[in-house]
Amino acid sequence: MAGAVVPAIRIQREDFDVAAEIAxxxxxxxxxxxxxxxxxxxxxxxxxxxxxxxxxxxxxxEAEIGRxxxxxxxxxxxxxxxxxxxxxxxxxxxxxxxxxxxxxxxxAAFEAANFLMDYLKSRxxxxxxxHLADGTQGGWVEAKEADDHAADRWKKQGE
Amino acid sequence: xxxxLIYFAWVRERIGKPEEDVELPSGIETVADLLxxxxxxxxxxxxxxxxxxVIRVAINQEHVGHREKIAGAREIALFPPMTGG
Numbered sequence: 247m248a249g250a251v252v253p254a255i256r257i258q259r260e261d262f263d264v265a266a267e268i269a270x271x272x273x274x275x276x277x278x279x280x281x282x283x284x285x286x287x288x289x290x291x292x293x294x295x296x297x298x299x300x301x302x303x304x305x306x307x308e309a310e311i312g313r314x315x316x317x318x319x320x321x322x323x324x325x326x327x328x329x330x331x332x333x334x335x336x337x338x339x340x341x342x343x344x345x346x347x348x349x350x351x352x353x354a355a356f357e358a359a360n361f362l363m364d365y366l367k368s369r370x371x372x373x374x375x376x377h378l379a380d381g382t383q384g385g386w387v388e389a390k391e392a393d394d395h396a397a398d399r400w401k402k403q404g405e
Numbered sequence: 406x407x408x409x410l411i412y413f414a415w416v417r418e419r420i421g422k423p424e425e426d427v428e429l430p431s432g433i434e435t436v437a438d439l440l441x442x443x444x445x446x447x448x449x450x451x452x453x454x455x456x457x458x459v460i461r462v463a464i465n466q467e468h469v470g471h472r473e474k475i476a477g478a479r480e481i482a483l484f485p486p487m488t489g490g
Contacts, residue, residue, distance in 0.1 A: 286490055300489065301413060301414055302489070303411070303413055303463070303466070303482060303484070305466055306463055306466035306467075306482065309466050309467070310466075310467075310468070313467075331489060331490075342490070343489070343490050363490055366489055366490040367487070367488075367489065367490035368486075368487060369468065369487065370487060370489045370490065371413070371463070371482075371484065371487055371489070372487055372488065372489025372490070373413060373414035373484065373485065373487060373488050373489070374488045374489070375414070386414055386415050386485065386488070387488045388486075388488070389485070389486030389487060389488050393490075
């Protein structure tokens with residue numbers, strides 16, 4: 247019943263609880279054999295950073311993550327999928343993003359989570375700005391070419 | 406018909422406003438035309454759009470390339486490469 251899976255997508259300022267999100271996907275079910283979670287956290291860059299501030303494009307952020315999730319559901323036999331992306335000011339050590347992918351067998355969940363993160367990095371409309379530990383405002387984080395290449399590797403031949 | 410332009414991150418900061426409604430002059434058919442026209446609107450636009458190739462664009466909240474036609478666009482967003490995740 248892969249077609250029946252509706253991904254849960256949330257764009258929020260608040261933190262999330264990884265264990266609670268896994269339980270929300272698996273609770274009351276006995277058909278799921280594998281759950282892969284990826285959490286992205288804010289690093290302090292060797293003490294240089296006091297926070298990251300994430301700006302986003304309301305409306306498009308939800309829509310774009312929805313499109314990426316739909317592609318993942320088309321490509322892998324997932325039984326559940328949750329994507330949460332935070333915005334606003336986030337301190338080092340705090341969560342930024344969560345992907346939870348559930349499937350019967352591990353490979354689909356691993357690959358789908360990996361695919362989702364690669365696409366989120368290069369296509370979800372979020373921008374990180376640095377706040378420095380010395381109290382000054384840092385610059386905007388620059389996009390890495392490596393992230394674009396990471397997304398490109400999922401393209402099927404001929405695309 | 407006026408079109409809503411929305412700016413994010415350093416594009417927003419350099420232009421100095423988060424959004425505006427503009428009347429597009431005739432002859433502006435593609436995203437590339439729009440970027441070229443905007444760039445001529447003043448120093449702040451010139452500064453934000455100095456390297457048009459790096460600017461990412463969404464029409465009606467979907468990513469598009471610079472050759473995309475903008476006819477019928479209600480909302481066009483301009484922003485730097487994304488750094489979420």
